[in-house]
Amino acid sequence: MTNKNIIEVENLVKKFGKFTANDQLSFNVKKGEILGFLGANGAGKTTAIKILCGISAPTSGKVSVAGFDAVKHPERIKQNIGYMSQKFSLYDDLTISENFRFFGGIYGLSRKQIRQRTGELLQRLDLYDYRNRILRSLPLGWKQKLAFSVAIMHDPQVVFLDEPTSGVDPITRRQFWELIYEASEEGKTIFVTTHYMDEAEYCDTVSMMVAGQIRAFGKPRELKEEYDVASINNLFIKLARN
Amino acid sequence: MKRFLAFVKKEIQHIFRDTRTMLILFGIPIAQILIFGYVVKNDVKDVQIAVYDQSKDEYTRQLTNKLTSSGYFNLNRELKSMKNIDRIFKEGEVKLVVVYENNFSKKLHGENNAAVQLIADASDPNRANLITNYSAAIIRDFVKEEFNIDQLPFQINSEVRMLYNQNLASVFMFVPGTMALILMLVSAMMTSISIAREKELGTMENLLVSPLRPTQIVIGKVTPYVLLSIINAITILILGVFVFGLPIRGSLTLLMLESVLFITLSLSLGIFISTMSPNQQVAMFISLFALMLPTLLLSGFIFPIENMPRVLQWISVIMPPKYFIVILKNIMLKGTGLAFVWKETLILGAMTTVFIILSVKKFKLRLE
Structure with missing residues (x-):
């Protein structure tokens, strides 16, 4: 792992009228790092992700993702990130390969690249033989893994995962995290939000958001020592209560 | 452009994969025109x-x-x-x-x-x-x-001739009306539903995060429906001419251009509706209630606008199909050219612009 910062956020503020959704956020994420972005519902996680993805403009502050400024070049950022949301994000009425072809297409991959990447990713999931199946008929766990593969299809530098494992069984969750580790080893930076605190323990770094502010930021082990708690779960409760 | 084409291709796959959509797109127009043409008649016969x-x-x-x-x-x-x-x-x-x-x-x-x-x-x-x-x-x-005698010393004979529709066939009135109704419904309803579907399923987020620009998304959504609506317009005209003997006395090119204008208007209305609706059901209900009933009742399709209460007449002024029906009748039955329908054309064009501007504004607002 190099020490290059892929995400740099400095004094990010986002206000909706009088309400401050993001209050003076500052943090850096390195290449290949897995950042667990934690916080209760309404703490301002989604707002921050939207700004980092370039679909919402910050009120003030500096944000740079993959080397591009989020205010000046949001479209450059979009080409260099992958995104997967909690809502299942592929098309149910299309086949697996049609979904890959579509997302490859809108990210500007050539036909040859699409074929090659689709083959690679599907073989890794052992789903190559199912490529002409309509998605609707597949189990949710498969779909989540496919959605992740689609999100990294264009080889983005950063992958944003917004509660990717909500509603899947523990085994699939484990397999999903294996995919995340693989991507991180390839040098992709992973930015993941989750409500499963055991998952937070898998992350290189966790960030804890409360009421629009980042209250804790660091390696899980160090944070646990610092706050004298047994698990990230307890840390979450401790911080969210105060 | 390649990205845009990938998007259009996906849209077409959606349409062709869903038999219900196909039925609405192609079955309903044909059924409606035949039903209206044969059943709804004011003619005195037998x-x-x-x-x-x-x-x-x-x-x-x-x-x-x-x-x-x-x-x-x-x-x-x-x-x-x-x-x-x-x-x-x-x-x-x-x-x-x-x-x-x-x-x-x-x-x-x-x-x-x-x-x-x-x-x-x-x-x-x-x-x-x-x-x-x-x-x-x-x-x-x-x-x-x-x-054979004119008994009265003074007599005024009124000679009545019905121009443009000598037999007073009501089909002549219903085909243009149905065409307006169908194009409006198919274009507006289908686009509003298909955009609302992306929102409902959450795929809209993925599209917004992708390098596709919002205008590309909207135009990509609309393109397949423009093509399908044009096919529909042609089908209706062919049925009107060959099954019901409707004349096309004016320029066919002008007729098609006006139809494309009306289709564009309906599509922009559909986009506008979709920006207001969070899911498919709402989109469908708004389309049905806001478009279908007013089109049927207030556009002069069935009931003459001149006989309506003043308030309803005012409302009918903002009904797009009203103008399209006037244009259709002018071109098809009277054989007039653009010189006689430029006012209606202008109004349709203005409405299209307004709806596109409103939709873009709302679309951007939602992104904030």
């Missing part, structure tokens, strides 16, 4: 009549013959008395009873005056009016032919 002939002489027989040979009326039965008239109407088949008085011929010759009573079933008032007008006209005609 109306069942009953005759109570009290004199049974030369003239009454000739008159009855003239009525039944006109093509408008069929003799359903002869009555023996006045008693049963009420019952006959209640049976519902007979719409008109013709009663000749006693000694019809004698009176006509002797006093120059004989009476025919026309009794119509006015439970459908428009139709009763139409039927009695037709039969009275036939009777007048008969007197004129038979006696």
Whole structure:
């Protein structure tokens, strides 16, 4: 792992009228790092992700993702990130390969690249033989893994995962995290939000958001020592209560 | 451009994979035009009549013959008395009873005056009016032919000619109306539903995060429906011309261009509706209630706008189909060119612009 910062956020503020959704956020994420972005519902996680993805403009502050400024070049950022949301994000009425072809297409991959990447990713999931199946008929766990593969299809530098494992069984969750580790080893930076605190323990770094502010930021082990708690779960409760 | 094409291709895959969508897109237009063309008719044709002939002489027989040979009326039965008239109407088949008085011929010759009573079933008032007008006209005609004298020293003859639709065929009115209705519904409803679907399923987020620009997304959504709506417009015209004998007296190119303009307007309306609706159901309901009923009732499709209360007339001013119907009738029936419909064209164009601007504004607002 190099020490290059892929995400740099400095004094990010986002206000909706009088309400401050993001209050003076500052943090850096390195290449290949897995950042667990934690916080209760309404703490301002989604707002921050939207700004980092370039679909919402910050009120003030500096944000740079993959080397591009989020205010000046949001479209450059979009080409260099992958995104997967909690809502299942592929098309149910299309086949697996049609979904890959579509997302490859809108990210500007050539036909040859699409074929090659689709083959690679599907073989890794052992789903190559199912490529002409309509998605609707597949189990949710498969779909989540496919959605992740689609999100990294264009080889983005950063992958944003917004509660990717909500509603899947523990085994699939484990397999999903294996995919995340693989991507991180390839040098992709992973930015993941989750409500499963055991998952937070898998992350290189966790960030804890409360009421629009980042209250804790660091390696899980160090944070646990610092706050004298047994698990990230307890840390979450401790911080969210105060 | 390549990204955009990938998007359009996906849209087309959606449409062709869903049999329900296909049915709405192609089945309904054809069914509607045939139903409207054949069923909804104001024409007087083969109306069942009953005759109570009290004199049974030369003239009454000739008159009855003239009525039944006109093509408008069929003799359903002869009555023996006045008693049963009420019952006959209640049976519902007979719409008109013709009663000749006693000694019809004698009176006509002797006093120059004989009476025919026309009794119509006015439970459908428009139709009763139409039927009695037709039969009275036939009777007048008969007197004129038979006696061939202008008895009055002064007379004003009104010669009526119905221009552009000599037979007053109601198909001529319904085909343009149906075309407006279908294009409006298909274009607006299908686009609003398909955009709302992306929102509902959460795939819209993925699209927004992708390098596709919002305008590319919207245009990509709309493109397949533009093509399909044009196919629909052509189908309706072909059915109108070959099945119902509708003329296209004006320029076909102008007609198609105006149709494309109206389709664009409907699509921009659909996009506008989708920006207001969080899911497919809402999009569908808004499309149905905001578009279908007003199109049917207030566009002059079925009911003449001039007869409406003033308030409704004002509302009809903002109904896009109203202008499209005027344009269609002008080009198809009167054979006029752009010089006569430029005002309507301009209004449609202005409406399109307004809806596109509003949609873009709302779309951006939602992103914030």
